[in-house]
Structures are given as structure tokens and as C-alpha cells.
Amino acid sequence: MSGNTITQSATSSLSRAARELELKRGEFDLALHLGCVRTVPDEGGGGRRVTHAEIDRVRSDDGFPEALRERVKxxxxxxxxxxxxxxxxxxxxxxxxxxxxxxxxxxxxxxxxxxxxxxxxxxxxxxxxxxxxxxxxxxxxxxxxxxxxxxxLRPRNWRGRHMGFLLRQTEDAWARAAVVASLLDPVQVAEIVRDPYERAYLNRFRPERASRGAPDSPAAHLVSRIMTAEDPDEISWLRADLGQALAEARELRPAPRPTPKASLSVATSSVAAPLVTPPPVVPRPGPTAREDRITMEESERPRRLLGWLRRRNA
CATH class of the missing domain: 1.10.10 (Arc Repressor Mutant, subunit A)
Structure with a gap:
């Protein structure tokens, strides 16, 4: 990288940064975890990236790359x-x-x-x-x-260390709350975050868990146990942290919700529609009109019959 004319804002993908720093991917992940290499958010929404200036800084350290590899061994x-x-x-x-x-x-x-x-x-x-x-x-x-x-204490201590790493990677209040929620059982989260829209919003920021086989495999269940708090005091501590993080997130911005139907109806009715002259309404004979007609016909029958008898006897 040295010798290239680059700007402070230029960035590299994580895979390219690992190659530039002469680290294997596992070593590079630990370097990020420990803060040996700093990342910035990707402006295009693609996760984290490393600036060229940061790569130059790390490469200029004494003993690079052996000293860096030793730090992440x-x-x-x-x-x-x-x-x-x-x-x-x-x-x-x-x-x-x-x-x-x-x-x-x-x-x-x-x-x-x-x-x-x-x-x-x-x-x-x-x-x-x-x-x-x-x-x-x-x-x-x-x-x-x-x-x-x-x-x-190995699983618990690893969870605490992992959470610290994830929290250092974000400044967004909802994302920080999601980090804490990711270490709790979903039942615990539901008890604290009762609003389903808030739970859905937290899930959008939930950190991805490393894949260990099929979702329902024994390996996946084992990894899930390691990544989920089990000790009562740890659960209590995380629940308190989640409640505080959630309060801070709500103050920043509310979780998005669907637009109410009433608002949609008002918005739709407010749009001017072209005037159309309705066709004339022709009344159809109802039951009363039919009954009147039958009554008149029945009253005419005796008169016609009497006239016929008179003509016959004449």
C-alpha cells in the first residue's frame, strides 16, 4: 500500500484488508476483535470496512507483520x-x-x-x-x-468478551440493544420487549451468529447454548442492560410501525376523483305495485263474467 496516493476516506473490504496486512482470516478477525485494526461503517450499507489510512498505520508499526501476528496468536x-x-x-x-x-x-x-x-x-x-x-x-x-x-466460567467469560467487541463496532442505540438481546433467550427478550414491532426492529440489528452446521443439528444447538446466557446472575445483569439500552433507543427514535388503515382511508378519500353523472334510476315495481295490479284484475273478472252471461241469454 505504501507509495500509493490515497485519501483518508478511501476504504478496503475486510478480505482485501486482511491480504494487505498479511494476516490469515482468523488472525484478521481477532485483530478486529482486539482493536488492533480499526474499522468504519460502510457508507453503502455493506457492513464494516478498513480505511487505507488505517492499513498504512498498521503497516508502519515496528516489527510488522510478525509483531502483529504475535499479538493475535x-x-x-x-x-x-x-x-x-x-x-x-x-x-x-x-x-x-x-x-x-x-x-x-x-x-x-x-x-x-x-x-x-x-x-x-x-x-x-x-x-x-x-x-x-x-x-x-x-x-x-x-x-x-x-x-x-x-x-x-469459560462460556460466560467468552460471551462477555464477545459482547464487548460487538458493542465497540456500533454507535447506533438500537444496534447496541440488539447486541445485548442476542445473548438472551428469546423468552427473556419477549418479557422485556413486549412490543412486537420493537422486537422485530431489534431483530433487524441482531448480530449474525457463526454458522456451525445445519440449524437443527446437534452442533448448532451446542453453539447456541454457548452463545446464550444461562447463569441466573448473568441473565439478571443482561436483562437490566437490555432495559436500559432499550430506553436509550426509544429516546433516539421509535421503532417503525405499519401505517394505520384509517390514515390510508383518509389519504385515499382526499384525492379528487373525476365527476361522473350517474345514470337515471328507473323504479322497479315493488311488491305493493304487483299486489295492486292483481287486485284490479280480480275485481274486473266478475264484471266480464256477468257481461258474457247477459249476452248469452239475450
């Missing part, structure tokens, strides 16, 4: 444990307790969840002197009790 349990100098079992305990936070996940071919962590954060954790007892000593009793009770 994600590792699994085995490699993460090696970086911290602990066993894989101890590393898993750290993750379940929330001491290290996953940055992404995927499902392997056995539909098992594989959590990935930032290598840079793991090195920082291991270098902190306050964490030395955790790295080599016995796990404190209180933490052991939580693990024995089944505590696993």
Missing part, C-alpha cells in the same frame, strides 16, 4: 499450558475459574468445544509475581470447592 490448552509452564489439567482449572479468558472457540470433528486463548495474555499471566502460588502450589481450598461444584 491464539493457542489451545496444550500449547497454552506449555507457555505458562504448567500441566494441561492445571491450565484447564485456571480457565474454568476464569483466571484466563478464552478469545474464541470452535467445535472439533467430535463436536467437542475447543477453547482458544491469546498467547500474549497467557505470558502476561505467567509473568505476574502474584500468580506464582497458583502456577506451582496447591489450588486454594475455596477455588477447589468451586471446581468440585462444577464451576466453568
Amino acid at each position: 491464539a493457542v489451545g490448552t496444550t500449547e497454552g499450558a506449555a507457555l505458562m509452564g504448567v500441566t494441561a489439567a492445571r491450565f484447564t482449572r485456571f480457565a474454568r475459574l476464569g483466571l484466563v479468558v478464552p478469545v474464541k472457540f470452535y467445535l472439533n470433528r467430535y463436536r467437542a468445544v475447543v477453547w482458544l486463548y491469546l498467547a500474549e495474555e497467557l505470558r502476561q499471566f505467567a509473568a505476574d509475581k502474584q500468580n506464582v502460588p497458583l502456577l506451582s502450589g496447591r489450588t486454594p481450598e475455596g477455588l477447589r470447592d468451586q471446581l468440585e461444584a462444577g464451576l466453568d
